[in-house]
Amino acid sequence: MVHVRRLEVNDVGAVVALVNQQLAHASALEPAINHVVDNELFDEALRAQRAHVWVAIRHGVLVGHLYGAVLANARGTSAWVGPDGVSFDAPDALDALYARAGQAWIDAGALEHWVWTPDRVDAFLPWSELGFAKEHRRGVRALTDLAPAPLPPGLELRPGHDHEWAVAEVLDAHLDAAQREGPNFFLSPALPSESITATLDDPDVDWHVLARGGEVLAQCVSYPLDPRRGSFDDVVHLSGVVVRDDVRRRGLGRILVEQVLAAHAARGARYAEVHWRVTNRDAERFWRRAGFVPTFTRLRRVIDA
Numbered sequence: 001m002v003h004v005r006r007l008e009v010n011d012v013g014a015v016v017a018l019v020n021q022q023l024a025h026a027s028a029l030e031p032a033i034n035h036v037v038d039n040e041l042f043d044e045a046l047r048a049q050r051a052h053v054w055v056a057i058r059h060g061v062l063v064g065h066l067y068g069a070v071l072a073n074a075r076g077t078s079a080w081v082g083p084d085g086v087s088f089d090a091p092d093a094l095d096a097l098y099a100r101a102g103q104a105w106i107d108a109g110a111l112e113h114w115v116w117t118p119d120r121v122d123a124f125l126p127w128s129e130l131g132f133a134k135e136h137r138r139g140v141r142a143l144t145d146l147a148p149a150p151l152p153p154g155l156e157l158r159p160g161h162d163h164e165w166a167v168a169e170v171l172d173a174h175l176d177a178a179q180r181e182g183p184n185f186f187l188s189p190a191l192p193s194e195s196i197t198a199t200l201d202d203p204d205v206d207w208h209v210l211a212r213g214g215e216v217l218a219q220c221v222s223y224p225l226d227p228r229r230g231s232f233d234d235v236v237h238l239s240g241v242v243v244r245d246d247v248r249r250r251g252l253g254r255i256l257v258e259q260v261l262a263a264h265a266a267r268g269a270r271y272a273e274v275h276w277r278v279t280n281r282d283a284e285r286f287w288r289r290a291g292f293v294p295t296f297t298r299l300r301r302v303i304d305a
């Protein structure tokens, strides 16, 4: 029998230990997952979030925890569980934890629940039994072994210019159109805050374009990631990778990504991360072929109100 209650200060050490064990296990099975935890910082974070962290107790022993950040944006309110936000020794502990935490999220208006789990079947199944489905995959690539071929003659990789934002919007529309196609069927229109121009306005974001004779054929954006548990330090995140639809399957996507990664490696990045929708099968093949190793999968459940 599992009993669930809120985290108490005396529980913090046990939760830190469980998360360390869990990341060590995940990293042993997939070395692209970083097992190193700054325990002092994690300890502090748990204390600060104490009122929102649930723990599972079986026969007097703490056997799991669950914490979801409830956040609101223009799409609504959602609960977000990171790779360090959950631990459990057996599915019945997760069932009991989610029953309590999920209710608290719903009471706070969060009907959409997101959870990062290691990209393994055994990590997914207990959540799948609770109605969660795979949405996104996170891929990681070390930047130590890059050997990009020289750019083919006529192609140029350069930063996009401010006066070219209309070009970025056109290519972004190509990306949206591709996302709407089956089996992806991502029909949800982007919010203004998610638009390419809002992204390019962020001073931390670099915009890269691949051009030939003044014509932009492909683009992507990149930005440094803050340290996070499960990831390594010095990570650059790539997103919005798109090749104009009439010039796909000619190797341009591969060239763009390799050149951008080499540029970031030269500036000190040691790893790159990317997220893709699991239903975007072209992206799935593309990122794996480009050397990105799946580490975590993000699961989603929407509560039918």
Ligand SMILES: CC(C)(COP(=O)(O)OP(=O)(O)OC[C@H]1O[C@@H](n2cnc3c(N)ncnc32)[C@H](O)[C@@H]1OP(=O)(O)O)[C@@H](O)C(=O)NCCC(=O)NCCS
Pocket (backbone or CB within 6 Å): 174, 175, 178, 179, 240, 241, 242, 243, 244, 247, 248, 249, 250, 251, 252, 253, 254, 255, 275, 276, 277, 280, 282, 283, 285, 286, 289
């Ligand atoms: C994903 C995407 C960026 C790939 O760009 P691309 O330029 O087509 O990529 P590449 O040409 O390097 O590789 C794609 C495929 O073409 C193949 N290919 C490359 N050169 C080729 C050639 N000369 N002849 C035939 N096939 C070729 C590759 O082997 C690869 O095959 P695979 O998918 O079966 O593994 C592009 O499809 C795209 O813009 N999609 C829409 C936006 C999107 O989904 N972006 C990803 C978001 S996470």
